[in-house]
Amino acid sequence: MADIILGAVALGLLWGVFALGVHLTYRILDIADLTVEGTFTTGGAIAAVLVTSGVNAWLATLISIAGGLVGGFITGILHTKLKIPALLAGILTMTACYSINLRVMGKSNIPLPSMGSKSVDTVFTPVMNLLKNAVGEYDKSASNAWLLDLITSKNFAAMLVGIVFMIVVSMIMYWFFGTELGSAIRATGSNPKMVRAQGINTSIMIIICLMLSNGLVALSGALIGQYQTYSDISMGIGSIVIGLASLIIGEVIIGKKTFKRNLIALPVGAVIYRIIIALVMKAGMNANDLKLFTAITVAICLSLPLIKDFFVKITKGKKRAAVLKAQADNKEV
Amino acid sequence: MLEIKNIHKIFNPGTINEKHALNGVSLRLEEGDFATVIGGNGAGKSTMLNAVAGVWGIDSGKIEINGTDVTTLPEHKRAKFIGRVFQDPMMGTAASMNIEENLALAYRRGKPRTLAWGIREKERKMYRELLSALNLGLEHRLTAKVGLLSGGQRQALTLLMATLQQPKILLLDEHTAALDPKTAAKVLEISEKIIGEQHLTAMMVTHNMKDAIVHGNRLIMMNNGKIILDVSGEEKKNLTVEGLLHRFAEISGDELDNDRMLLSK
Ligand SMILES: Nc1ncnc2c1ncn2[C@@H]1O[C@H](COP(=O)(O)OP(=O)(O)O)[C@@H](O)[C@H]1O
Ligand SMILES: [Mg+2]
Numbered sequence: 001m002a003d004i005i006l007g008a009v010a011l012g013l014l015w016g017v018f019a020l021g022v023h024l025t026y027r028i029l030d031i032a033d034l035t036v037e038g039t040f041t042t043g044g045a046i047a048a049v050l051v052t053s054g055v056n057a058w059l060a061t062l063i064s065i066a067g068g069l070v071g072g073f074i075t076g077i078l079h080t081k082l083k084i085p086a087l088l089a090g091i092l093t094m095t096a097c098y099s100i101n102l103r104v105m106g107k108s109n110i111p112l113p114s115m116g117s118k119s120v121d122t123v124f125t126p127v128m129n130l131l132k133n134a135v136g137e138y139d140k141s142a143s144n145a146w147l148l149d150l151i152t153s154k155n156f157a158a159m160l161v162g163i164v165f166m167i168v169v170s171m172i173m174y175w176f177f178g179t180e181l182g183s184a185i186r187a188t189g190s191n192p193k194m195v196r197a198q199g200i201n202t203s204i205m206i207i208i209c210l211m212l213s214n215g216l217v218a219l220s221g222a223l224i225g226q227y228q229t230y231s232d233i234s235m236g237i238g239s240i241v242i243g244l245a246s247l248i249i250g251e252v253i254i255g256k257k258t259f260k261r262n263l264i265a266l267p268v269g270a271v272i273y274r275i276i277i278a279l280v281m282k283a284g285m286n287a288n289d290l291k292l293f294t295a296i297t298v299a300i301c302l303s304l305p306l307i308k309d310f311f312v313k314i315t316k317g318k319k320r321a322a323v324l325k326a327q328a329d330n331k332e333v
Numbered sequence: 334m335l336e337i338k339n340i341h342k343i344f345n346p347g348t349i350n351e352k353h354a355l356n357g358v359s360l361r362l363e364e365g366d367f368a369t370v371i372g373g374n375g376a377g378k379s380t381m382l383n384a385v386a387g388v389w390g391i392d393s394g395k396i397e398i399n400g401t402d403v404t405t406l407p408e409h410k411r412a413k414f415i416g417r418v419f420q421d422p423m424m425g426t427a428a429s430m431n432i433e434e435n436l437a438l439a440y441r442r443g444k445p446r447t448l449a450w451g452i453r454e455k456e457r458k459m460y461r462e463l464l465s466a467l468n469l470g471l472e473h474r475l476t477a478k479v480g481l482l483s484g485g486q487r488q489a490l491t492l493l494m495a496t497l498q499q500p501k502i503l504l505l506d507e508h509t510a511a512l513d514p515k516t517a518a519k520v521l522e523i524s525e526k527i528i529g530e531q532h533l534t535a536m537m538v539t540h541n542m543k544d545a546i547v548h549g550n551r552l553i554m555m556n557n558g559k560i561i562l563d564v565s566g567e568e569k570k571n572l573t574v575e576g577l578l579h580r581f582a583e584i585s586g587d588e589l590d591n592d593r594m595l596l597s598k
Contacts, residue, residue, distance in 0.1 A: 176448075178450060178451050179446075179447070179448045179449060179450060179451050180437075180441060180446040180447050180448070180449055180450075180451045181446040181447060181448055182451065183430070183434055183437065183438060183446075183451035183452075184438065184446045186427070186429070186430060186434075187427040187430060187434075187435075187438055189429075190427035190428060190429040190430060191423075191424070191426065191427045191428065193424060194424065194425055194426060194427060195427070195438070196408045196409045196412065197386070197408075197412055197415075197417050197425075198412060198438050198439055198441070198442045198494075199409050199410070199412030199413050199441075199442045199443040199444070200409055200412075200438075200446060201407075201409045202409070
């Protein structure tokens with residue numbers, strides 16, 4: 001059980017990078033960008049191809065970001081220069097990505113086994129080795145063996161890697177959106193007309209933000225491909241919904257008042273989402289029903305403000321009615 | 334200085350919605366001119382201001398600002414010459430950002446956006462001083478989200494933003510129309526003060542004829558996409574609302590459509 005939760009936490013942190021990418025477009029630009037379903041796989045594909053051909057996994061992971069940048073750039077051009085609605089522009093790039101990703105991979109699935117004759121080193125391997133060396137040999141029957149098992153497990157290493165990436169990426173984003181350029185991008189999402197009146201090219205702001213978002217998404221794809229020990233042509237399908245679920249769960253629990261809060265909310269939301277999924281899977285849900293489950297969860301979460309409003313109105317109405325009734329009663333007296 | 338030479342703008346050409354919104358408008362504003370602009374609904378006042386700001390390209394004619402031909406420059410490149418305040422208080426600020434962030438964006442109008450930090454400490458001091466001069470208590474609320482401000486506060490802030498980098502031309506498009514009379518008077522007073530202090534060249538569209546007469550050194554009347562009256566100097570000072578209405582009827586051969594015009598004296 002501990003390992004299941006640990007695995008969910010690790011995977012959640014890796015998805016947290018994805019959720020941050022979705023935040024940049026969905027919350028900051030106010031665009032629902034579907035490119036991510038393609039660039040997530042692109043990231044996984046590039047990393048898998050490089051890692052299996054002997055490139056250092058950390059380097060391969062960083063290079064995979066470039067795939068996302070290109071994807072975001074293309075959607076940005078389609079949207080701002082060719083005036084294609086953002087949603088459709090994203091779908092076009094996502095669709096094109098499918099062919100590109102297949103070309104990159106050469107086949108629909110690249111295994112990244114951690115054991116056996118064809119085993120490869122992923123970003124998690126050196127961390128795991130480090131922990132194993134630190135812990136050293138231990139008695140498997142000792143009472144603290146379960147803890148040592150956990151610490152030397154792949155999930156623990158993945159969690160550490162996830163934490164490092166989440167912190168580094170969050171800090172970079174926090175800095176970037178505080179700069180002149182980052183402020184201009186935030187304003188573009190809020191009021192593009194005003195931004196143009198301030199002499200800023202809103203098209204370029206949108207393109208940059210889409211690039212950053214998809215860069216993060218590709219990074220997440222590269223990490224998750226290595227974590228699940230394979231990159232697959234269809235790994236991006238439904239990813240936007242997972243990203244949105246993480247984002248919204250985080251906002252509901254941590255809040256969204258400031259960017260700092262968002263940066264904490266995103267990984268927290270992603271981890272909680274993963275824990276929920278791990279638990280319902282453990283409870284026996286069919287893996288094929290997972291996407292339906294996620295979609296329903298997101299639909300409910302997105303309508304939460306409305307539902308909340310509805311209940312607030314009802315309770316307010318009841319209170320008001322009570323006040324009026326009390327007044328009427330008083331008058332009678 | 335602003336020079337508009339015989340500009341035309343046709344919306345939706347070739348359709349049943351075709352509208353010749355600017356039909357040969359020419360106008361020259363000298364340095365320091367403050368022109369008020371009046372005219373009925375759909376006369377083309379906003380269209381003229383949008384043409385100057387470059388919201389879209391014009392169909393023919395030429396626009397020069399301080400001798401620079403800006404006719405084909407896109408909106409964001411013209412912005413370094415132009416400060417604008419819109420009718421809708423929502424339009425001039427980024428609601429989800431705070432007061433100092435909005436000011437910092439405007440402080441860099443026309444400048445490239447770099448990876449330098451978006452707002453410097455000494456700017457804050459300047460913003461606080463400028464805001465306190467508005468007398469709206471905003472100087473204590475630098476980090477409040479602009480979305481929380483009232484319409485009047487937002488218009489005053491937008492005005493400050495439009496003039497933070499001194500513009501060659503200030504364009505005010507019915508910027509007090511959405512405000513209650515008291516707030517409108519206050520925002521108008523602030524406008525007058527800033528224009529005077531910075532000796533700005535400005536155009537102010539208003540539907541209040543009295544305001545149009547009282548403020549500025551020139552008065553321009555538009556009708557059907559044309560400028561039909563342009564008075565300045567002594568003549569402008571001696572204008573009355575009745576006189577203006579009379580002149581309008583005389584020139585256009587029509588009654589001024591006055592559903593929104595304030596004819597009060
Ligand atoms: N972007 C646009 N597209 C189509 N028609 C427009 C547009 N902007 C203005 N018009 C039309 O041009 C005419 C002049 O409008 P406008 O300049 O806004 O008038 P006003 O003098 O009241 O400010 C109106 O008939 C208006 O409907
Ligand atoms: Mg108008």
